[in-house]
Amino acid sequence: MSKFWSSTAAALTPYIPGEQPAEGSMIKLNTNENPYPPSPAVLEAIRRAVDGNLRLYPDPNASRLTAAIATRFALTPGEVFVGNGSDEILAFAFQAFFDRDQPVLFPDVTYSFYSVYANLFNLPYNAVPLDGQLRILPADYQRPNSGIILPNPNAPTAIGLPLPQIRELLEGNAGHVVIVDEAYIDFGGESAVPLIAEYPNLLVIHTFSKSRSLAGLRVGYALGQPELIEGLNRVKNSFNSYTLDRLALTGAEASFMDEAYTRSNIARIVQTRENTRSALEHLGFSVTDSEANFLFVSHPAMPAPVIFRKLREHGILVRYFDKPRIDDYLRITVGTDTEMEALLQAMMQILPGADSL
Numbered sequence: 001m002s003k004f005w006s007s008t009a010a011a012l013t014p015y016i017p018g019e020q021p022a023e024g025s026m027i028k029l030n031t032n033e034n035p036y037p038p039s040p041a042v043l044e045a046i047r048r049a050v051d052g053n054l055r056l057y058p059d060p061n062a063s064r065l066t067a068a069i070a071t072r073f074a075l076t077p078g079e080v081f082v083g084n085g086s087d088e089i090l091a092f093a094f095q096a097f098f099d100r101d102q103p104v105l106f107p108d109v110t111y112s113f114y115s116v117y118a119n120l121f122n123l124p125y126n127a128v129p130l131d132g133q134l135r136i137l138p139a140d141y142q143r144p145n146s147g148i149i150l151p152n153p154n155a156p157t158a159i160g161l162p163l164p165q166i167r168e169l170l171e172g173n174a175g176h177v178v179i180v181d182e183a184y185i186d187f188g189g190e191s192a193v194p195l196i197a198e199y200p201n202l203l204v205i206h207t208f209s210k211s212r213s214l215a216g217l218r219v220g221y222a223l224g225q226p227e228l229i230e231g232l233n234r235v236k237n238s239f240n241s242y243t244l245d246r247l248a249l250t251g252a253e254a255s256f257m258d259e260a261y262t263r264s265n266i267a268r269i270v271q272t273r274e275n276t277r278s279a280l281e282h283l284g285f286s287v288t289d290s291e292a293n294f295l296f297v298s299h300p301a302m303p304a305p306v307i308f309r310k311l312r313e314h315g316i317l318v319r320y321f322d323k324p325r326i327d328d329y330l331r332i333t334v335g336t337d338t339e340m341e342a343l344l345q346a347m348m349q350i351l352p353g354a355d356s357l
Contacts, residue, residue: 025315029339033213035269037213038214041258065244075223081236084220085207086181089205089232093149093205093222096234098118103145105126106125107128130157134159141173148173148178151183152182152192153188156294157288157296158288158331163190166195178203180205183207184291208220211262211266214252217247217251219252276332276334276343276344279344294332301351304320304330
């Protein structure tokens, strides 16, 4: 700790991202990245954009990308906000929509950046417990609050919330913004985007990092009625008007021009996820119902931190959270079929008395 830090910085417990080893040194199943490369159309568009215009600032309104996203979801450009990754948009949303007079509500087992942002912006919060099956219960959110945020599907549990329950959250909290963080929605969940026209308090946040294989580009977007989008723009333009660079704007826009490629990769990942789920259950693992590009698993014969360490010795990284209620679970990103086969072979060596698959 430094004497030069502010009291805010000194009190923070920052978010800790998944380990990023040297490229090629490990099988990396710990950060929910897409195992397949971006569309060739995206790479070609970025190559073409590397020219003398990089001397110029990018479009602060991301007009072309905003229009492409609006077309994709049958919305107007005024219902779309684009930012430097969904995490930045979440930070803007915490500042735009939540106040200090009542707590922000989010699940007790969820994306750990939410509590980090609440502390950073000095916002009170209540972590609402999941039920015994690690599921979100909308009835538990019918209490005083300044807003609600949750991922759907939830992370790290991978469990999705059906659309009628999203409606229940929105109608029970009509006076406050409900943010649905849909980072993993393309892998099987039911999106809340169709509800935007009905509910002025709904903000849906998406990312290009998962289904579109663009985690390295850092692009996210929010969808909601114009009043919410204007709130995000007020915060963004009080912080940094040029949040997305020219190459990111170009690549993200090109991604929407090749939907067939994206859908094909999603289908491959979902099939690999289901095959891996079946194999892990055969090995004795308990696996939550996943609507994401990862699996959340535990094994009765060996503690999760032990499996985590042994997998690392086999050159495989997964994610372990040393937190209450989930400290005996591992989160495993769905990789290629080859990577998941290596995971399963390692599991058979690690687990006592494991049968061959």
